[in-house]
Amino acid sequence: MTDTATLADTRDIVVDEVFPHTPEMLWRTLTTAELIGRWLMIPAGFEPTKGKRFTFQTTPAGAWDGVIQCEVLEVVPHERLAFAWVGGHESNAGYGSRLETIATWTLTKVAGGTRLRLVHSGFQVPKNGVALQGMSEGWPKVFEKIEAIAGEQVN
Amino acid sequence: MFMTEANSIDAVMRTLADPTRRAVFERIVNADEITVVELTRGSRVTQSAISQHLRSLKQAGLIAERPEGRNVHYRAKPEGLAPLVDWMSHYGLFWRDRFANLRTLLKEIDP
Numbered sequence: 001m002t003d004t005a006t007l008a009d010t011r012d013i014v015v016d017e018v019f020p021h022t023p024e025m026l027w028r029t030l031t032t033a034e035l036i037g038r039w040l041m042i043p044a045g046f047e048p049t050k051g052k053r054f055t056f057q058t059t060p061a062g063a064w065d066g067v068i069q070c071e072v073l074e075v076v077p078h079e080r081l082a083f084a085w086v087g088g089h090e091s092n093a094g095y096g097s098r099l100e101t102i103a104t105w106t107l108t109k110v111a112g113g114t115r116l117r118l119v120h121s122g123f124q125v126p127k128n129g130v131a132l133q134g135m136s137e138g139w140p141k142v143f144e145k146i147e148a149i150a151g152e153q154v155n
Numbered sequence: 156m157f158m159t160e161a162n163s164i165d166a167v168m169r170t171l172a173d174p175t176r177r178a179v180f181e182r183i184v185n186a187d188e189i190t191v192v193e194l195t196r197g198s199r200v201t202q203s204a205i206s207q208h209l210r211s212l213k214q215a216g217l218i219a220e221r222p223e224g225r226n227v228h229y230r231a232k233p234e235g236l237a238p239l240v241d242w243m244s245h246y247g248l249f250w251r252d253r254f255a256n257l258r259t260l261l262k263e264i265d266p
Contacts, residue, residue, distance in 0.1 A: 011243065013243065013246050013247055013250060015250045015251060015254055017254055017258075019257075019258060019261060021261050021265050025261065025264075025265045026261070029257060029260060029261060029264075035260070035264075038256075038260050039253060039256040039257040039259075039260045040253050040256070040257075058234070059234055088242070094240065094241040094242070095240055095241060095242060095245050097241070097242065099242055116254075116257075118250060118254075120246055120250065123242060123243050123246075
């Protein structure tokens with residue numbers, strides 16, 4: 001596979017919402033370990049310092065222990081936070097497959113609050129999922145899959 | 156709150172193999188939060204049957220409950236379906252869910 005093909009085969013997940021709070025307040029929730037633990041997951045070893053490594057414990061799958069390995073890549077107070085989000089194992093398919101991604105948070109002051117944009121980038125297609133079926137279809141796709149598998153079990 | 160034990164695909168599939176239970180789960184997913192009374196209202200089965208399905212769904216890690224006064228509100232837990240989905244579907248749901256948590260937390264600490 002050429003480099004071009006590799007680049008072309010990665011996809012992003014984007015969530016973009018406006019919150020009725022100041023960028024400073026949002027920044028606190030994104031960069032304070034105790035607060036991160038209250039809305040995302042409890043981080044181990046997090047500090048908003050470039051180069052800092054930390055982890056999240058998530059649901060294990062197969063040979064993977066469920067630990068997401070992170071490293072702070074960029075810190076621009078009240079504006080931008082990026083960290084590496086790496087996990088999974090080569091022996092897994094679907095959930096739990098090898099994952100090497102980056103989560104980038106951008107805060108922009110807007111009328112009445114702050115626009116928070118998350119770009120979770122670097123999903124490899126098809127290893128980490130088919131992009132068009134991921135974010136845009138969400139639950140309906142999951143249900144199709146459940147019905148297909150449940151149907152197989154019954155038959 | 157995040158489940159750390161592995162949810163085996165078998166347990167999740169056993170739980171969702173029942174079409175009525177699957178229909179209950181789909182309604183919980185489509186509602187942000189829903190009570191057993193609301194679930195029963197739009198259904199052809201009894202409240203005690205719905206409660207039974209809710210117990211199974213909760214045991215499989217597919218839903219979470221939030222008691223409030225005399226009511227219990229149920230909501231879907233996307234991570235419960237983790238064994239069934241790929242990373243992109245997982246994180247698509249996961250981040251949407253976490254943004255909702257963030258909104259709730261901010262309301263609490265910065266009303």
